[in-house]
Amino acid sequence: MIPEIGTLALLIALVLTLLQATLGLVGAHRQDAAWMRATTTITAGVFAFVLFAFLILVHAFIVHDFSIEYVAHNSNNELPLLYRVAAVWGAHEGSLLLWVLILSTWSMLVSRLSKGLPDDFRARVLGTLGLVGFGFLTFTMFTSSPFTRLFPTPLDGADLNPILQDPALAAHPPMLYMGYVGTSVAFAFAVAAMLSGRMDAAWSRWTRPWTVAAWMCLTLGITLGSWWAYYELGWGGWWFWDPVENASFMPWLASTALIHSLAVTEKRGLFRNWTLLLAIFAFSLSLLGTFLVRSGVLVSVHSFAADPSRGLFVLGLLLVFIVGSLTLYAVRAPSLQSEGGFAPVSRESFLLLNNALLVAAAGLILLGTLWPLVMDSFNLGKISVGPPYFNTVFLVPTLPLVALVAVGMHSTWKRASYASKGKTLGMLAIAGLVLGALVAFVCYGSYGVPLTIIGFGGGFFLMASSLWEPVVRLIRKQPQARAAVGMAIAHFGIGLFVIGVSGVASYKIEKDVSMGPGDVASIAGYDFRFLSTNDARGPNYTAREGHVAITQGGQPVAELTTQKRQFKIQSNAMTHAGIAVGWNRDLFVALGDELGAGKWSLRLQYKPLVRYIWLGGVFMALGGLVAILDRRYRRGVVEPVTVVGEG
Amino acid sequence: MWRYFTPAAAFLILGGLFAYALVRIQNGTLDPREIKSPLLGKPAPSFVLPTVANTAVKFDSASLKGRPYVVNVWGTWCPSCRDEHSALLVIARQANIPFIGIDWKDDNALAQQYLAQLGNPFTETVADADGRIAIDWGVYGAPETFLVGADGKVLVKFAGALTEAIWAEKFAPYLQGGG
Numbered sequence: 001m002i003p004e005i006g007t008l009a010l011l012i013a014l015v016l017t018l019l020q021a022t023l024g025l026v027g028a029h030r031q032d033a034a035w036m037r038a039t040t041t042i043t044a045g046v047f048a049f050v051l052f053a054f055l056i057l058v059h060a061f062i063v064h065d066f067s068i069e070y071v072a073h074n075s076n077n078e079l080p081l082l083y084r085v086a087a088v089w090g091a092h093e094g095s096l097l098l099w100v101l102i103l104s105t106w107s108m109l110v111s112r113l114s115k116g117l118p119d120d121f122r123a124r125v126l127g128t129l130g131l132v133g134f135g136f137l138t139f140t141m142f143t144s145s146p147f148t149r150l151f152p153t154p155l156d157g158a159d160l161n162p163i164l165q166d167p168a169l170a171a172h173p174p175m176l177y178m179g180y181v182g183t184s185v186a187f188a189f190a191v192a193a194m195l196s197g198r199m200d201a202a203w204s205r206w207t208r209p210w211t212v213a214a215w216m217c218l219t220l221g222i223t224l225g226s227w228w229a230y231y232e233l234g235w236g237g238w239w240f241w242d243p244v245e246n247a248s249f250m251p252w253l254a255s256t257a258l259i260h261s262l263a264v265t266e267k268r269g270l271f272r273n274w275t276l277l278l279a280i281f282a283f284s285l286s287l288l289g290t291f292l293v294r295s296g297v298l299v300s301v302h303s304f305a306a307d308p309s310r311g312l313f314v315l316g317l318l319l320v321f322i323v324g325s326l327t328l329y330a331v332r333a334p335s336l337q338s339e340g341g342f343a344p345v346s347r348e349s350f351l352l353l354n355n356a357l358l359v360a361a362a363g364l365i366l367l368g369t370l371w372p373l374v375m376d377s378f379n380l381g382k383i384s385v386g387p388p389y390f391n392t393v394f395l396v397p398t399l400p401l402v403a404l405v406a407v408g409m410h411s412t413w414k415r416a417s418y419a420s421k422g423k424t425l426g427m428l429a430i431a432g433l434v435l436g437a438l439v440a441f442v443c444y445g446s447y448g449v450p451l452t453i454i455g456f457g458g459g460f461f462l463m464a465s466s467l468w469e470p471v472v473r474l475i476r477k478q479p480q481a482r483a484a485v486g487m488a489i490a491h492f493g494i495g496l497f498v499i500g501v502s503g504v505a506s507y508k509i510e511k512d513v514s515m516g517p518g519d520v521a522s523i524a525g526y527d528f529r530f531l532s533t534n535d536a537r538g539p540n541y542t543a544r545e546g547h548v549a550i551t552q553g554g555q556p557v558a559e560l561t562t563q564k565r566q567f568k569i570q571s572n573a574m575t576h577a578g579i580a581v582g583w584n585r586d587l588f589v590a591l592g593d594e595l596g597a598g599k600w601s602l603r604l605q606y607k608p609l610v611r612y613i614w615l616g617g618v619f620m621a622l623g624g625l626v627a628i629l630d631r632r633y634r635r636g637v638v639e640p641v642t643v644v645g646e647g
Numbered sequence: 648m649w650r651y652f653t654p655a656a657a658f659l660i661l662g663g664l665f666a667y668a669l670v671r672i673q674n675g676t677l678d679p680r681e682i683k684s685p686l687l688g689k690p691a692p693s694f695v696l697p698t699v700a701n702t703a704v705k706f707d708s709a710s711l712k713g714r715p716y717v718v719n720v721w722g723t724w725c726p727s728c729r730d731e732h733s734a735l736l737v738i739a740r741q742a743n744i745p746f747i748g749i750d751w752k753d754d755n756a757l758a759q760q761y762l763a764q765l766g767n768p769f770t771e772t773v774a775d776a777d778g779r780i781a782i783d784w785g786v787y788g789a790p791e792t793f794l795v796g797a798d799g800k801v802l803v804k805f806a807g808a809l810t811e812a813i814w815a816e817k818f819a820p821y822l823q824g825g826g
Contacts, residue, residue, distance in 0.1 A: 277654060284658070297668050297679060308673040315669065319662050326655035333651045370664075376679055377668045593752070595777065 024127020176221030182214025204266030223617030247289030350408030432461030448506030455502030463495030490623025497616025503609025
């Protein structure tokens, strides 16, 4: 009976989203105050019913209600509680429900926290979000209901995919979805701007914190996913250019561009059309990601149970939202043209370049992701586009971007003069490169690969350049806007990230060895001694466990345990790596196959500076958080006169 | 101002591509998951391995030169191999070409027992104890079956349990006429 209540709750939510869309959009058009007010109430209602349905599904997992097909396929009596809850979004149907829940959460937050918006504008935003919610609830109800009954009821379930049984992965999808779905808010603001013809500095100021909030969640979500892939997949890589990773990375690039373009639109009233397009692109790329993951058109390690008929449905949604909004853009954009100009060297032109490079990066990734499908569809052969392509083409736009960020941050609006700061920046750049070269030669004893010193140097330069302004102001006890501090923190994070990537890419060592108990293998000055193996068991798996002691020059460094887990229900084997974490390097041991005669294959890895990749991501997100807390985004606070060095 | 319609038009083209791909996936003429072996059309990797029946005897793949043959990678530890075994027996008898079994990372005694119990479809079974030859053949997992043509080039690769229907569809067409 309980699952049927869940279906009913979703059905009510579906009707309510339709109402939310109609009352919001039509009410704003007719300037009907009662309709517009009702939209806010209905938005809360949608949230309540979707949350209720979601909790029913969570409950079903907790109490092992295997009469529900989705639960039976993705849970098991022996599955620990944490993973039973995480299993709710472990496969297609439940993750779609999570998608809808997060959308309704964002909508509810917008309706609660945007009291300062004009009524008709808020109604249009909520109406647009209602339309998106209606589309996805229809998709959930009619192609992917999580509450479908299974008869006869099995005694036990088929278990959650072992690869997903990990704490980081329990948190990764909700965070990523917060970001993905959060792009719909900027999208709704863009649609509302086009419908009302109002797109001024106030509009940008309303839109910016929501965009940054979504971007922040996306940043954290991607970072978590990368960290998870690093230790759980057992390969020690941190990014694989897998179609699904690309699907989350492209909206990130578009949102990053959007954040910067919004700054120009707010401060200078420029780039309006471009900002609108980016808001549509960011959301479109999120939808495209959803489509690519769920339709089965691309091959990925993440593959959800792919189903082409579902694919057609999502494609339909995609066409309605994207083509609809782009057509609206085509009709309205000519009347929203920006006026005013700027000098070739100015903050505007730096941000324009930033946008061009970010969009170019996203475009190149899109091309690489879709190219195999294009080739395959037209019978031109099966190809796979992998890291060699992505690593190369991604560096082309992003490497200049690092230098550009470091310099552009210090430029001023309209016309920038580097008379005062040019010297400082030049010194910082040289100091960064010298420090980079020193790190390469002194710490690692070689220049690495051709880009190593440029990578290290660029990273140091960017970090120093980011900190310069806030530190100077701190010393002089000058006030500074939170938004400016947030920007500095986020850019500092990019510097950390660049250094991490340079370190790993240049000096990592991977070695596959065959070892028996007592054998020693050495990489990067560390001695790995294979101690022993034994059997181990977890709640729903058995494992072969290997113990490795690591010493450096006779001094003990760490003792690691690595497991090869055999899950009982789904007979997959999973490698659980042993990792010794350090501020300057990770040491990584993964147990491979038993080779007979007491020998095992082991993968040993030395990963210098790898932690800074994720630390960089955390700093970027933190920067976003600080920026959102800026006073001027709060209701009733009149914006102080433009603070230089903020954007 | 038609240029403002460019983004919408570009997306429509992309949407058309997706729709085309999806329709082809649905009617079965396109399978993005199918991975073609890089070996297809290339000379089959050669090997010299001890036979399962008697490890003192080595089998050299060069002895197969000039005629088509099948290579099946299996192991007693592999449940799907057991599933396909009865089909293999029928297919091998009907096809009337050499079937070479590569016993992958397996225990020789167990393999002998397995073949004695379930019947032996193979003309010759060799032991690839350390899995090195399987790597040459690009094996992802057992069972995998390859068809090598008389010219020594790999014609078909199939991953997963073989059935008579799959044999008739994917392998048999290459063996008609020329044998």
